[in-house]
Amino acid sequence: MNGGSFINFDANATYGVLPEVAEEVLSNHSRYLNPSSIHRGGQVARAAIEDAREEIRTLIGADRRDRIVFTSGATESSNSAISSALSGATRENNLVCSNVEHPAVLETCKSFDKVECRICEPEKLREKVDENTRLVTLMLANNETGKVYKVSELFTYVKSNFPWIPTHSDCVQALGKVEINFKELFADTISISGHKIGAFSGVGALIIKDGAQFKPLIHGGPQEVRFRAGTENTLGIISFGIAARIARQKFESRIVRYKAMKLWFSDKLESELTRKQIPYQINFKDEDSLPNTLHVRFPGRKADDLLIALDLEGVLVSAGSACASGKPESSHVLLAHGFSEDEAKECLRISFNAETRFEELASGLEALVRCL
Amino acid sequence: MLMRVVVAMSGGVDSSVAALLLKEKGVEAVGVSMQVWDYRNNGGCLSRATCCAPDDFTDARKTASKIGIPYYVFDFEKTFKSEVIDKFVDSYNKGITPNPCIDCNSKVKFKELRERARSFGANSVATGHYAQIKEVDGRLRLYRGADREKDQSYFLYSITYEELKETSFPVGHLTKPEVRKLAEGAGLPTADKPESQDICFVSGKNSDFIARIGKPPAGYLVSTTGERLGAHDGIHEFTVGQRKGIKIGGLYEPLYVVEIRPESNEVVVGTKKDLEREKFFIKDFAFLYPDEDRFEGTIQVRSRHRGSPAKVEIVDGGAWVTLTEESCVIAPGQAAVFYNGDELLGGGRIGRA
Numbered sequence: 001m002n003g004g005s006f007i008n009f010d011a012n013a014t015y016g017v018l019p020e021v022a023e024e025v026l027s028n029h030s031r032y033l034n035p036s037s038i039h040r041g042g043q044v045a046r047a048a049i050e051d052a053r054e055e056i057r058t059l060i061g062a063d064r065r066d067r068i069v070f071t072s073g074a075t076e077s078s079n080s081a082i083s084s085a086l087s088g089a090t091r092e093n094n095l096v097c098s099n100v101e102h103p104a105v106l107e108t109c110k111s112f113d114k115v116e117c118r119i120c121e122p123e124k125l126r127e128k129v130d131e132n133t134r135l136v137t138l139m140l141a142n143n144e145t146g147k148v149y150k151v152s153e154l155f156t157y158v159k160s161n162f163p164w165i166p167t168h169s170d171c172v173q174a175l176g177k178v179e180i181n182f183k184e185l186f187a188d189t190i191s192i193s194g195h196k197i198g199a200f201s202g203v204g205a206l207i208i209k210d211g212a213q214f215k216p217l218i219h220g221g222p223q224e225v226r227f228r229a230g231t232e233n234t235l236g237i238i239s240f241g242i243a244a245r246i247a248r249q250k251f252e253s254r255i256v257r258y259k260a261m262k263l264w265f266s267d268k269l270e271s272e273l274t275r276k277q278i279p280y281q282i283n284f285k286d287e288d289s290l291p292n293t294l295h296v297r298f299p300g301r302k303a304d305d306l307l308i309a310l311d312l313e314g315v316l317v318s319a320g321s322a323c324a325s326g327k328p329e330s331s332h333v334l335l336a337h338g339f340s341e342d343e344a345k346e347c348l349r350i351s352f353n354a355e356t357r358f359e360e361l362a363s364g365l366e367a368l369v370r371c372l
Numbered sequence: 373m374l375m376r377v378v379v380a381m382s383g384g385v386d387s388s389v390a391a392l393l394l395k396e397k398g399v400e401a402v403g404v405s406m407q408v409w410d411y412r413n414n415g416g417c418l419s420r421a422t423c424c425a426p427d428d429f430t431d432a433r434k435t436a437s438k439i440g441i442p443y444y445v446f447d448f449e450k451t452f453k454s455e456v457i458d459k460f461v462d463s464y465n466k467g468i469t470p471n472p473c474i475d476c477n478s479k480v481k482f483k484e485l486r487e488r489a490r491s492f493g494a495n496s497v498a499t500g501h502y503a504q505i506k507e508v509d510g511r512l513r514l515y516r517g518a519d520r521e522k523d524q525s526y527f528l529y530s531i532t533y534e535e536l537k538e539t540s541f542p543v544g545h546l547t548k549p550e551v552r553k554l555a556e557g558a559g560l561p562t563a564d565k566p567e568s569q570d571i572c573f574v575s576g577k578n579s580d581f582i583a584r585i586g587k588p589p590a591g592y593l594v595s596t597t598g599e600r601l602g603a604h605d606g607i608h609e610f611t612v613g614q615r616k617g618i619k620i621g622g623l624y625e626p627l628y629v630v631e632i633r634p635e636s637n638e639v640v641v642g643t644k645k646d647l648e649r650e651k652f653f654i655k656d657f658a659f660l661y662p663d664e665d666r667f668e669g670t671i672q673v674r675s676r677h678r679g680s681p682a683k684v685e686i687v688d689g690g691a692w693v694t695l696t697e698e699s700c701v702i703a704p705g706q707a708a709v710f711y712n713g714d715e716l717l718g719g720g721r722i723g724r725a
Binding site for chain 2 (some may be wrong): 302304305306309310311312371
């Protein structure tokens with residue numbers, strides 16, 4: 001395998017560890033002992049974790065009193081938030097969840113079989129909320145389509161009509177790509193993940209609004225102010241902090257870069273495909289979407305095969321979201337958007353990271369056109 | 373341009389070494405496992421060690437990574453269900469011996485896999501079968517594997533000449549111990565993996581698998597003269613030639629299933645002699661070089677049969693086989709494969725007597 005030399009057009013799956021992150025963490029790794037230890041070895045680790053916490057707080061615009069709880073990843077964050085909101089819920093209760101959620105949210109919601117699960121299009125969520133609702137959840141940006149949803153609008157409605165209902169948002173894909181202002185989101189909890197912005201994988205965070213009720217999912221020691229037991233993933237958390245700092249410092253320039261890349265790529269792709277008379281359809285083009293994500297359908301062409309052809313050319317893309325078993329299934333997100341099973345299997349997701357160079361963009365595009 | 377070859381990896385040692393040998397030859401090998409059956413939703417046990425179970429994908433993935441080739445899983449559940457499983461179940465319900473491995477080779481491995489391989493520029497499919505393809509007198513020929521004990525050419529008889537051109541069997545010239553040694557030498561994780569013996573999608577008995585899908589009714593065991601000898605729980609528990617599981621005692625000679633009558637749910641039992649034939653008809657005849665209509669050679673009527681001398685005459689809709697030296701125990705539905713020496717010429721399915 002030509003390991004190493006490939007073009008990452010699959011940044012929504014994992015951004016890739018930023019060199020600055022790897023360098024800073026690995027050069028200091030031996031200094032960090034157990035952050036719960038009272039001695040100085042522990043104090044160094046504790047201080048580094050607190051620094052990381054502040055970086056993340058700043059990045060998402062959380063208040064000083066909001067809780068930033070480090071977890072093993074956004075899946076754990078969402079599981080914690082959802083099970084906390086539903087603790088004590090009875091058969092009369094319901095939860096309201098969009099049909100385009102990531103499995104981390106969707107499957108968790110479905111697992112509470114005692115509670116009525118009201119799943120529908122993001123636009124119709126507010127109609128489903130009533131006084132028996134125990135949770136409203138909507139993602140800020142979708143991992144597959146890149147679509148950005150009006151979370152703030154929905155949650156404002158919920159909070160002004162049913163102030164007691166907990167609101168949760170999966171902000172994993174939005175982090176670093178659209179501005180997140182925790183205060184203005186009116187979410188009680190949000191989930192974010194480190195590896196989507198260039199940190200190591202295996203670290204995430206759950207942000208809990210000051211004053212929101214929270215019941216921990218994982219019990220044990222007093223770590224994370226008793227919100228999440230278990231020895232902290234110190235190196236992971238530090239990496240998350242550094243990546244968050246970079247994401248904040250470079251935010252504006254990255255957005256400009258993303259937009260330029262997406263515009264150049266889609267324009268060039270359209271003209272090439274039109275010239276070669278290859279049928280295509282750029283999805284969600286005029287909708288509010290992530291600046292780094294391009295969603296294209298090639299009618300008559302199986303995206304799984306195209307993915308392999310591109311992989312063998314050294315270009316990494318995705319057809320649907322990453323799946324651990326490797327067995328491809330039709331995306332529930334695309335089906336929710338009205339694509340047929342067959343159409344859903346013809347869709348390719350191209351997602352850049354901010355480090356993608358223009359030469360890579362050009363040769364990736366060339367490879368794509370060649371494989372079609 | 374580098375030749376791109378898809379190698380079907382089951383997670384066993386043979387296909388692992390096939391991939392290894394391709395890579396060593398400088399071919400651009402692409403490892404592929406075929407998801408053919410959803411074990412989770414079909415009462416399968418996830419931990420069992422046969423081919424195509426999820427653990428085998430892990431082994432195949434580890435092997436591909438060790439060798440340094442890309443690896444993907446293809447979903448062939450739909451084709452496998454219609455072309456292999458449904459036929460398997462249908463055969464049992466009709467009292468015909470099923471051949472799922474042959475159906476899988478012809479409809480899945482050498483058809484759908486090949487089509488998908490083409491879509492990303494791979495124009496050849498390699499498998500870990502013990503069989504050999506050689507060019508002799510200007511044409512490609514299919515031979516038995518060099519390891520006569522492991523030879524799997526029998527399961528490949530329906531391959532077409534066009535398919536042969538785009539196929540390779542990288543371990544066909546080796547013996548099993550040699551294959552294991554190569555795997556060991558390269559440190560492949562599958563080097564000491566046990567053989568898979570059973571049908572890949574069946575965990576336990578075939579009859580239990582059929583019963584889960586739809587159990588045929590109970591019926592009688594009868595003699596060749598029509599006399600009722602006992603009862604049975606359904607014809608799916610029997611195949612022609614079977615000796616075990618016939619619950620009738622007190623007879624001198626061992627009893628065999630000699631015929632299954634699905635219309636009356638009768639299982640006819642008799643002696644070995646009642647199973648033997650000197651002449652029989654084979655249908656769905658596939659032949660690699662259709663330029664002659666009479667041959668002499670060896671016919672093999674079961675995967676473990678050593679072969680018997682025979683004459684074959686191709687007629688409309690099939691071929692007549694006449695055994696020249698000895699009679700053979702045959703079962704309808706079973707593949708009969710025709711060889712000249714070690715060269716495979718063609719084959720078909722044995723028709724009802």
